[in-house]
Amino acid sequence: MKYSIFSLLKHTLTGHKNWEPAWREPEPKADYDIVIIGGGGHGLATAYYLAKEHGLKNIAVLEKAWLGSGNIGRNTTIIRSNYMLPGNNPFYEFSIKLWENLEQDFNFNAMVSQRGVLNLCHTDAQRDAFARRGNAMRIDGVDAELLDRQAVQEMYPFFDYRNARFPIKGGLLQRRGGTVRHDGVAWGYARGADTRGVDIIQHCEVTGIRSENGKVMGVDTSRGFIRCKKLGLAAAGNSSAVAAMAGLKLPIESHVLQAFVSEGLKPYIDGVVTFGAGHFYVSQSDKGGLVFGGDIDGYNSYAQRGNLPMVEHVIEAGVAMIPSLARVRVLRSWGGIMDMSMDGSPIIDKTSIEGLYLNAGWCYGGFKATPASGWCFAHTIARDEPHKLSAAYRLDRFRTGSMLDEKGQGATPNLH
Amino acid sequence: MPKAPAKTKPAPVVESMLARVSPLASVALQGRFGADKGAPGVSFSVRHPLSIVTVIARAGKGKAVAASLSSYDAQWAGPEQYFVVAAGRSEGALYRELKAELDGIASVSDQSHGRVIIRVEGPKVRNVLAKGTSVDLHTDEFAVGKSALTQMAHVGVHLTRVGEDAFDLSVF
C-alpha cells in the first residue's frame, strides 16, 4: 500500500490498527536465482534494482542480524560527489542523481536533504588541492564552489577565526551534497524490494559458500543450505570473512570507525562541515543531534566499537573548529566496521569463481554510493559484465597498477 | 671525514658569540605562576647548557656499550640506546670523547642542541606529570633513576626520575 498523507489520515481514523508490515518475514526457500549476502544499503539496493530494472524475481537477501544493522544503520549519512579521479567522480555523481529522485522512486521518505557539504582548508597547498578537485568536478558538470575565508565566515560565523592554531583560509563547497536519513534508506529499499517479490531474510548468517568446478552452487547459512545460481557479496566490513568462505583473499582490511551524536539541540549547524586541520566532520540530524566523526581508530577490528584516544582526537578537532562546542555534551558513541581497501576506492566486479560477484572496499564512503552501487552491482550480476560507471572498480587493478588513490597514500588501508 | 686544509687565518672570534642561547630562553621566565596559595606544588627549571649525546650500540655490541658507559650519566633511551648527559663540558667535547671511546661498537650523535632538558620538582610533581603521560609514576612502579620514552601533550618526551619528587623531561 502506498504511503502518503492520505494513507496516514485514513489510518489515523482507525487508530493505526491496520497498517500492513513494511516487509514480509519469509522463510528462506531452498533455491534462488540470485542470493545477495548482506542486508545493508548496498545489498538491499542491489536486490531492489535487480527486481525493478532487470525484472528479475527469484531473489533473496540474507542478513545475519537485523535489517540495516551494519554500516547503513550506523553511518554519519553524508552524501556528496566531490571526487576528483575519472574512475570515481561520474559514479558518485550518478549516485547523487539517484538520491535526488529516490523517495518518489521507492515511496519512502528517507529525508534526502541537500544542505551542502563544506570542506575547510587551512593552507595554500590545501587550497590548491581543492582547486584541482573542484575543477575535476566542474569539468564534468558537477557543482562545486571555492569559498574564501570571508564567505566561510558568513556561512558559519561562530567557528574559530580569532585564535585558531590553523586559521581557516577557505573551503570547497558542494551545495548538492548533504545528508540522508540512514535507516530510512535501508527501510525504503527493503520495502521497495519486498513489494517487488524479493525475500528479505533477517537473522540468517551465511557460514559457508559452496562451489563446484569453479561455479558457485549456494550458501550454507544458520538456517540451512540455500542453493543459488548467482551469489552477490555485499558484506561491507565483513567482506574478507565472507570472501574467505569462497577461498578468496582480498586487498581489504577491516577497521573500526567511530561516530558520535550530541544531545538534541535547536538548529545549530545547517550543512555538513569538515575540518581541514584535523579529523572532524559534523552535521545536524533532523532530531537535533550533532552527528559527527573523524578518523578510524587505526587497528583491524570487527568489534563495532572503538577506544578513547580517537574520541579525544575527534573532539579536540571539533572544539578547535567550533569553540562554543565545549559546552555541548556528546550523548552516545558507536562504531562500524569499514572495509578499507588498498587504494581507498571500492570494488564492484566478477570474481575468479563463476557466478560469484563482489561488492566491497567502500571504506568510510559507501553510504553516499548506496544507490549507484546497487544499480551497478545489479547490472554486473544481471549482465555478467561490469557497468561502465563502475568499470574502474576492478579487482585486478592492483595487479595492473591502475589504482584509484584519491589521497595518494598507497597500499596502507588505515591511511585512506 | 676530511678536514679542509687550513690556508687562511681563523676569522676573528667574538667571545660573546660562542654563548649558547637556550631555545626556551624567552619561555622559561623567572616567577610564580598558577595557584598562589601556600608553598609552590611544582617548580620548573631548564637545565642549560648541557652536553647530550645519543649512543646506539652497533649489532651485537649492546653489552660492551652498556659496560663502557658505566662511568657516565647514561639514561636508557630505547633498546640498546642511551642519552649520555653532562654539564660544564665545552662544545662537542663529550661527543668527541664518546665517539673515540666507543669507536666501532656504537654510533654516537651529538644532540646537545637538539634536545632540551626541563627539571620538574616538588610535592605535586606526579599529579602534574599525570596530566601528560600515561606512564604510572607511582614509586613502586617507577623508581628513582628509571627512564621512559612516552608522550605528553602530543609531543614525544624522554622522562627520567631523578629524585623522589623530581623528574627530568627531555624533549626535542
Add this chain to the structure above:
Amino acid sequence: MLIACPHCGTRPVEEFTFLGDASVKRPTSTDPSSMEQWHDYVYLRNNPKGRFDEYVHHSGGCRAWLVISRDTATHEVFGCVTARDHGKAKGGVA
C-alpha cells in the same frame, strides 16, 4: 587497549601505530616474473575475525617495530614480541 612493549612495559594504544597483517613475507626476487608474489605481498591481507598477528610500531615510545597477537573481535591482546624476533621465528624476514 593496552600493549606490553618488550622494551617499555605496558602502554596504552595511543602510543602505537598499526600496520596490519604480519604474516606477509617480502619476496626476495627482483625479477619481473616475481610480480605475482609482489602483488600478494603488497596488496593481499589476512583479515580474520578473531586471532590476528599484526605489525605495530611503538611510535610514541621506544620506536621499536613489534608484532602483537590480538583478537580483532574482542580487542584482547595475547602477546607482543619485537618484529626482529617475529621475523626470526617466521624464518627469514617479513
Add this chain to the structure above:
Amino acid sequence: MTSYRLPKGGLIDRATTLNFKFDGKSFTGHAGDTLASALIANGVHLMGRSFKYHRPRGVISAGASEPNALVELREGGRKEANTRATMIELYDGLTAKSQNRWPSLDFDIGAINSLVSSMFVAGFYYKTFMWPKSFWEKIYEPIIRRAAGLGTASREADPDKYEKSYAHCDLLVIGSGPTGLMAALAAARSGGRVILADESSRLGGSLLDEREEIDGVSGLEWAEGVIAELSAMPNVTLMPRATVFGWYDGNIFGAVERVNDHVLAPSVHEPRQRYWRIIAKRAVLAAGAEERPVAFGGNDIPGVMLASAMRTYANRYAAAAGKSVVVFTGNDSGYRTARDMKAHGVHVEAIVDSRGGTKADAGGVPVLRGRMIADVSGGKAVTGITLDDHTHLACDAVAMSGGWSPVVNLACHRGAKPSWNDTILGFVAPDVGKDFIVAGSAAGRMLLSECLADGAKAGTLKGRAPAIPKCRDEAFAVSPLWWVRQAQGKAFIDYQNDSIAKDLPLAAREGYRDIELAKRYTTTGMATDQGKLGNVNAIAILAEATGRSMDQVGTTTFRPFYTPVAFGAFAGPFTGHHFQPVRKTPLHDWADELGAVFVETGLWMRSSWFPREGEDWLASASREVVATRERVGICDVSTLGKIDVQGKDAGAFLDRLYCNTFSTLAVGKARYGLMLREDGVVYDDGTTSRLAEDHYVMTTTTANAAKVMAQMEFAHQALFPDLDVTYVSVTEQWAQMAIAGPKSRATIQKIVDGLEMNDQTVPYMAALDISVLGGVPARLFRLSFSGEHAYELAVPADYGNMVARAIMQAGAEFGIVPYGVEALSIMRIEKGHVAGGELNGTTTAADLGLGKMMSTKKDYIGRVMAGREGLVDPQRQCAVGIRPMNADDRIRSGAHILTQGDKPSMANDQGYITSVAWSPMLEMCIGLALVANGRARHGEVVQVWDGLRGHKVEGVICDPVHFDKENRRLHA
C-alpha cells in the same frame, strides 16, 4: 506560594540560603539542594516541555536518569543546554531557563501538536512529506528541524578551562553506596591503590536517600564513618562528582570530574571539569539499581514521579512532592515511600498495589490491592487519579514504582549483553571476567545485607574480607507492572522523545519487530537519558506484542556515554592556539627580527617572506628572488628532516631505501636521492651526504620527516634485520640555512675558519665539516635548490640565530637579503625542481622525469612493483612545464588541462597544474603540471581550464626547467 519545604530533616544546610532564578523568577533554596529539589520545595513542578507534543513536564527522578526536567543553565559562553535540574547543585546566583517552549513554559504554542498528535505516530514522517518533491527541503524539513532538539547551544566560546589526567589503581570502585563503600574499604585495608568515584555531589549512594540502619547507627552515619576512614588513607582517592562514563579495552575507564560545576564560575587556575583516563587492574561496578516508571494515562503530568525519587526529595532534600500523595506500585518499595512520606507528615491518600495478596508494611496507609491507576487528571499539575475500576481519588502527587533495573550499562560497553532475571524482574549484567566485577544492586542483589557482603567480597584483593556490618533488610518482592491497558490518556514509555506504549505494538505490526528496529522506528531510548527508565517497559510491551520472552527480545546495545559528557572535557587544554604544538625553527628569532611573516607548515612556523614597507607577499617574494639571483640571499631550511645514519652497512641500507645508489658515494660528497614506496610510487626525496666511511647524514622533506623515519625503522627491523646500521633523527640539533646567489661564496668566506673556498676545496656537491666564527662547529654543503651558486650551512641549533646574524653582516656589503619559503618556491619552479605538489603520492619516478635514477643493479623498496604496466604506461600524466600563451595571462595551480578544441569533460581531462609562480626573472606566470603523455607534448598549445574560478586561458606545455636551462649559474 506555599512552601513545600519540610520543617526538619534532610542533608541541606538551612543556615545558608541561596538565591537563584528560574525563567527569570527569583527563588531561594539551601546549600545541599539541587535545582530540582529547590524548585519542588518552592512548589514548582512544571520544569519543561516534551519533545514532540510539548507536554508540560516536571521531575520524574532525583538523579542522572532524569528525562524531563532539563534546563538551559547559565548564560553567554557558559550556557549549557539540556542540563538535568536533578543533578545541578544549587549555588548562589544560579540562573536557569526552561526549554523547548514558546512563548513561555506556561503557555506554549507548540502544545497544539498534541491536538493532531494522533497523526504523529511512530515513524509518520517516513510515510509522508514526499509530495510535492520540492516541498521537503523548502517547507517540511525546516519545520521539522525547528521543532527538533530541546535546548539551544551557545555560539560564544566557552571561557572555562578543562583538564585531562591519567590515573592508575589496583581497584576502581564505581558507586559509593553500601556496596561501593564496602568494596573500597576492603581493598584499601588490604593496601591496594583505590579510587572511589561517584557521580553524586556527596558520597554515600542510596544511604543518603533512604532511612536505613547499619551497625546500630543510621545508614548515613555509618557511611560517614567509612568515608572518614577511607579519606585518611594515603592509598585511597575519593572522587565525588565524578561520573565514570565508559568502559574500554584494557580495563581503561573514562571518567569526568565536575570540579567546579557547583559554583558560579571556576576560580582562576582551576578547571571547570577534569577528564580522567583510569587504568584499573580491577574495577567494581557498584552502580545500584534504577526504579522504573509505569505506563498509565498521564504518567507524565507534573507531580507524577518515581516512588524512590519522592523519598529522596523528602529524606535527602527535605522537600515534599505534594501535600497529598497516592502511591502506585507493583513491588514493596512503594510502601517505603508511603511510610517515609507519612513519617515526614505528608498525607498519603492510598497505596495502589497492582498485586493481590501482599503483606508489606504500609505503616497504616490504606492499601488498594489488585488495583491500578488508569489515568492521572490534571494539566500542569496533578489533581487526582482514576483507577482501573473508575474510582477517582484526589491528590496532588503520585509516586510510581514499576520495579527495579540494575544499572548494568558500563558492564555492557564492550559488547556483552545482560540477561533477564525473573525473580527481580530486571536485566542483570553478564559475567565480564575477573577484572570488572558487578556487585550489589547493580548485580541484582536488592537487599542491603546482600549489598554489604557483595561489596566486601568484590573489593577484597588479598587476605580476609572485612566483617560485614549488621543491618535490617527491607523486603523486596516484585511482580510485573508495565502498562495499564485501561488508560485513556497517553501512557509514556520514553518521556523525552514522547514515545508512548501504543507505539511499540504498532512498530511490531509494521515489521519493526527486532528491538533495535523498534528503537529506531519509535525513537524509544534515544533521548538524553538513553532509556535508563523506560527501555525495560518497552521491551516488555514488545515481548507481549510479538509473543516473545524478555530474553528473546533482549536489550538494545549499551554504549558510552553513561551520562552525556561535555566536549570541553574531551578536548581538555588542546583548544584554540594550543590545539597542536607550535614548532619554531632555531632561526625563528633571527627571522622575526627581520620582519618575517610566518606561515604554518605542518607543526612548523616557517618564515615565508620578509616584506618591506608597503610590500605585499608577492612584491616581497619577487624582490627576494631577484636579489638572490643577482646578489645573495639567505633562507632558513632548518625544518628539513635530518637523519644520522651510521654503521658498517649504512651504505647498503641506504641502497635499499633509495632507488638510486649511495654505497658508491665518495666521502665528503652529497647526492640527491629518491625514495619509493613498496608499490613503486615516489615517497620522498632529499640529499644525503657521506661524512665518513660508516657515517651518512640524510635529509628528508619537511612534511615526510617522521614518516620516513618510521619507514627506515620498519625496513631495518622487519625487512633487513641483519644489516649493521643505526639511525637517529638529528633534525633539531642543526640550524640550517641556504645561502644562494653569485655572492654566496664571498659571503660565507668571511665567516669560515681557515678555509680558502674555491671549486677545488668546496666543489659542487661537497659536504664538509668546518667551523665558523672562530670555533662554531659547522657543516658546509654545496647544494642548490634555487639553481644559483649556493651552499647550505648547518650549525648547532643554539648558535643558529647568532650565525645567521653574522652572515647578514658578512653579506651586507653585497646587499644580502633574507628570503622565505615563497621565494624558495618561486625559484624551484623556475628551475623545474619537483616538490610537494608533484610528489603527491601517485607519481612515479618516471612521471617526474627521474626514471633514470632507478637502479637496475640492486634490490630496493618499490623496484619490482614500479614495473607494473599501469605505472609505465606512456599515456600517464607526467611532469611538464606550463606557461600562458599570452605573457600577461594568469594561470593558477589546480587548473586543469584540456586539448585545444575539446569540450570540458572528465573524459577529455589531460591533467592539471601542480604548482604556479609568478616569475620575476621571466616576468610572467610559470608553472609545473602533470599532463597525459606530457613529455611528448612540449610546445603544444592547450586550454588551461579553471571553471571553478571562472577562468580559462590558452597555455603552452614546455620543459619543466623555465630558467637557466644550461645550469650556467649553478657553477658561476
